[in-house]
Ligand SMILES: Nc1ncnc2c1ncn2[C@@H]1O[C@H](COP(=O)(O)OP(=O)(O)O)[C@@H](O)[C@H]1O
């Protein structure tokens with residue numbers, strides 16, 4: 001599923017569109033930057049409640065093309081601006097992280113082991 | 116690459132929000148040099164964690180990148196407070212980061228373990244009141260056939 005399709009399906013509020021045609025291959029959930037840094041794989045969507053600028057730095061470094069802010073957490077302006085500059089997609093969902101992940105699972109995202 | 120590729124990066128202690136700039140530059144250089152992607156992945160983690168520690172604990176400092184065909188070496192040097200007990204600092208979950216820093220998702224006590232896991236050799240030298248030097252090497256293994 002592409003970033004554009006995914007944001008539509010989730011009815012998430014898109015703050016930065018990123019590369020809407022890019023395919024998402026799985027999900028990483030976490031608010032500890034070191035955890036995401038150590039565990040994320042390229043092209044995963046990142047579900048988090050962290051809203052500060054450094055989220056973009058980690059996403060860029062780990063090549064995570066989509067940041068999904070859960071629980072209606074508003075991104076700080078610096079994060080929004082940086083995501084637009086770096087062409088990283090950033091979207092806000094009212095759903096808490098767990099429910100957001102259930103939705104992602106229902107959309108077929110995340111079952112990528114061995115692929 | 117006849118001679119090693121060398122680069123230096125200054126890391127400012129006030130740049131909490133721009134942590135990752137040196138790591139991003141290191142990643143870009145490794146890509147430019149054609150280093151295998153798994154080595155770049157590991158080096159990026161090492162560089163980012165080392166940069167975080169410079170800013171959060173070391174009062175800023177500098178980083179060095181040295182690239183040879185057979186290995187990537189990343190160093191982080193500071194003249195900060197130093198580490199009283201290195202063995203303890205290396206333990207998963209040990210952190211002296213403030214509550215505020217933790218809430219931002221930094222300071223999970225996973226940095227040094229992350230660096231160790233992603234490097235082939237790690238040297239951590241520190242003297243209380245003098246500073247800390249971290250050196251990590253990541254080997255570039257030749258592609259296996261078959
Ligand atoms: N450059 C440094 N200068 C002083 N102390 C450091 C430095 N790097 C690490 N430390 C100490 O080691 C601890 C563990 O580091 P780390 O594993 O990266 O976890 P974290 O940074 O999340 O606290 C830090 O909390 C700090 O006490």
Ligand SMILES: [Mg+2]
Pocket residue numbers: 164167168222223224225226227
């Ligand atoms: Mg750390």
